[in-house]
Amino acid sequence: MSALPLIIDTDTGSDDAVALLLAAAGGLGDIRAVTTVAGNVPLATGTRNALFSLQVAGRVDIPVHPGCERPMTRPLSTAQQVHGQDGMGDIGLPDPLRPAEERHAVEVLLSSPRGHPGELTLVTLGPLTNLAAALVRDRDLLTRYRHVYCMAGAADLSGNITATAEFNAWADPEAARVVLESATPDKVTWIGWDVSRRDAVMTPADQSRLERLGTPMATFAHRVNRTLADWARDVTGLAGYDLPDPVAMAVALRPELITEQERAHVDIALGDETRGQLIIDRRRSAPPPNLTLVRRVNEAGFKDLLFTTCAGIRQSRHDVREHQ
Numbered sequence: 101m102s103a104l105p106l107i108i109d110t111d112t113g114s115d116d117a118v119a120l121l122l123a124a125a126g127g128l129g130d131i132r133a134v135t136t137v138a139g140n141v142p143l144a145t146g147t148r149n150a151l152f153s154l155q156v157a158g159r160v161d162i163p164v165h166p167g168c169e170r171p172m173t174r175p176l177s178t179a180q181q182v183h184g185q186d187g188m189g190d191i192g193l194p195d196p197l198r199p200a201e202e203r204h205a206v207e208v209l210l211s212s213p214r215g216h217p218g219e220l221t222l223v224t225l226g227p228l229t230n231l232a233a234a235l236v237r238d239r240d241l242l243t244r245y246r247h248v249y250c251m252a253g254a255a256d257l258s259g260n261i262t263a264t265a266e267f268n269a270w271a272d273p274e275a276a277r278v279v280l281e282s283a284t285p286d287k288v289t290w291i292g293w294d295v296s297r298r299d300a301v302m303t304p305a306d307q308s309r310l311e312r313l314g315t316p317m318a319t320f321a322h323r324v325n326r327t328l329a330d331w332a333r334d335v336t337g338l339a340g341y342d343l344p345d346p347v348a349m350a351v352a353l354r355p356e357l358i359t360e361q362e363r364a365h366v367d368i369a370l371g372d373e374t375r376g377q378l379i380i381d382r383r384r385s386a387p388p389p390n391l392t393l394v395r396r397v398n399e400a401g402f403k404d405l406l407f408t409t410c411a412g413i414r415q416s417r418h419d420v421r422e423h424q
């Protein structure tokens with residue numbers, strides 16, 4: 101089986117960077133284009149981070165297309181308190197070798213599946229602004245992808261940016277609603293912050309293991325996530341830092357890692373007090389499900405993919421099937 105053809109939409113901060121390594125260097129993904137959106141950091145900074153991360157993965161051939169500079173209706177609120185001023189732990193990374201493309205991200209999201217209907221998988225790792233803007237132009241766009249995986253929301257209603265909201269859903273809730281209004285559970289899967297908090301925490305032992313690997317990718321992944329580690333300790337109280345975007349990418353690359361999921365009708369709160377909180381209707385009288393929500397993944401399998409990739413070992417889809 102060949103690698104999974106991918107489009108990745110990202111607001112590249114330090115955990116998006118690790119997700120890009122998984123897709124670009126692990127052998128399971130075939131990235132056709134990366135699109136960027138404002139979120140963790142302003143658009144230009146996130147675009148630079150995406151280009152640099154792909155360079156670390158040895159993939160300067162992958163084009164990166166900048167997209168929307170701010171949410172649909174709200175001012176931009178970044179997560180620089182989590183990922184550093186530059187989104188990459190403020191470790192002084194140099195400029196990337198390759199420049200960004202001229203073509204706008206929304207054009208790429210719209211046009212890419214036209215030539216390959218039902219073949220491309222879209223993975224979003226940031227606020228849903230670019231995808232929503234594309235859906236305003238083509239309301240059937242989600243059906244043109246093989247599948248759409250989004251790191252968004254918190255299905256247990258425990259938030260990281262507010263008490264009940266996850267950052268990507270909170271940053272542009274109007275965009276999230278546009279996506280939810282077009283979604284169907286067989287096409288769209290959300291992997292929320294709850295999954296990373298339960299099944300993708302980099303414990304001190306995991307962090308030492310990553311650092312000791314000593315490869316360029318492992319060292320990069322370890323160093324850029326230092327401010328995230330501090331934030332996770334101080335704010336979330338987790339026994340390490342969590343990796344929401346890498347676990348979402350792992351699910352896209354290896355859906356068999358999912359151990360628990362549900363289909364439900366999901367909406368999103370737009371009002372001030374609950375902005376960005378998911379409204380999950382599990383009543384028997386609920387409208388038909390519009391989303392698949394991943395609730396748990398195989399932690400050992402996720403970490404195996406992470407360490408193997410950072411060690412520079414490529415997997416093929418054939419290897420994955422052999423281990424099932």
Ligand code: BDR
Nearest residue numbers: 113179225266267268344
């Ligand atoms: C999400 O928000 C960002 O800080 C991370 O990159 C991830 O996409 C987690 O809530």
Ligand code: CA
Nearest residue numbers: 111116225226
């Ligand atoms: Ca992100």
